[in-house]
Amino acid sequence: MIEKKTLDKIRELPIEGVASRLGLPVSRHTSHCPFHQDTHPSLTFHTGKNSFKCFVCNAHGGVIDLAMRVLGKNFVETCEWLANEHNLILERWKPVRKPSANRHYALDTEYLESLVTPPVLSEAAREFLFDTRHYHASVVRWLGISSISRPTPCWRYGRPYFDAPSLLFPYRDVEGQLQSVQSRYLGPKAGSRTSKSDIPRFRFPRGSKCHIFNLPILKLLKEGEPLFVSEGITDCIALLSAGHKAIAIPSATLLNKEDMQLLSHFGALNLHIYPDQDIAGEKLYIQLLHLANQIGACVTRHSLPPGCKDFSDYYILNH
Ligand SMILES: [Zn+2]
Missing domain, CATH: 3.40.1360.10 (Dna Topoisomerase Vi A Subunit; Chain: A, domain 2)
Structure with missing residues (x-):
């Protein structure tokens, strides 16, 4: 006989933790369904309701149902198993964090540094800085403003860091260490008749923190x-x-x-x-x-x- 208090505790064990303990790897609240030949993860976990459901074979239920079916044990045996695993499930299991948007875009400051050192000013960049905006040449030098005429292929991620033609503004810390680079697109204004795309004026590469x-x-x-x-x-x-x-x-x-x-x-x-x-x-x-x-x-x-x-x-x- 299992006490109701114990039973409630078992039912409240995080379902994704129980699934992991049962050998079902959980990612983004889904897993391959162990109850049918599953090629894509069809088993979905509802952490709010602490339940699972397979959208293919319609297997569904709570923590105890899942464990019973996977373990092939009866109700009491399953509850005992879950009670024994209780600490392991609660202490060792951590929810899988959603991969953050910046995770694969760790900023490659070495690469960015190579884009701005030494600074290069294209014709378009000079025109903008000196003819249109009348900025002081010594200021442009002090800031280390650079430019690119072609989109930067980033060999590491296979996508350009910056659109072109653009000005490049290095962001440095007090000691001069490069933190990131912001670009200012010099092409036709977004939405204008000559504009081919909706390239934003200013852009930071992903993962910038400055x-x-x-x-x-x-x-x-x-x-x-x-x-x-x-x-x-x-x-x-x-x-x-x-x-x-x-x-x-x-x-x-x-x-x-x-x-x-x-x-x-x-x-x-x-x-x-x-x-x-x-x-x-x-x-x-x-x-x-x-x-x-x-x-x-x-x-x-x-x-x-x-x-x-x-x-x-x-x-x-x-x-
Ligand atoms: Zn299924």
Whole structure:
């Protein structure tokens, strides 16, 4: 006779753990069905209901049903087996984690470094940087901006890291170690008549984890010197070209407390911002204000003249 309490405990054993213990490898809540000749995994586990069901042979039930059928034992024997395996199932079994999207795309910084060192500026890149945007050559050099004319075949994953033609912006940590590279597509604008595809303007290779552009500038910052924070790289280059010290956040939503602590560590406590004239700009400003407060930094807000949606516009207007 098995106590009801014990029976309840057995019924609550995680079904996928029980299945693994029974020799059924579980992946993404499915397994090959042991009750019919199964070529594709047809046995599905419902972890919420703690049950299983085969969509081919219609075998179904809970933990005890599964174990009974696989072991070929009677009810009491099966419960005893499960009770004995109890600790093994609960302690040794861990749910199979869904493969993360980035798992197969560990960032190959060595390869990325080879794309930006030494920097190469194509005709299209020069035209954009110097003729259209009027950026300062010394700034382009300092940032190590590079470019590609052909999509980068990535030998490791068989897919291009970047579309082409594109500018390449290296993201480095304070010490100059490459973290990732962001591309800015220089081809026809997405959705335009000449555009063949919907290639996004800015892109990071998969697996990138970087928040701040131009971190090496922190080492050059003198005590109390203003540091401009911009949203996006192009505003940052414009700010630098205008003679300011500046960093960029790729997106307002990416700014976090660790980044701010890094700024504070380097004494960047006199922050300045020209918020973009849109909701995202306002969001970044508010978030920066909030985070600056936590590290004891102050934020000075500058306004753009009417008709300029961001600092890049303003900068071009002055050149
Ligand atoms: Zn089946």
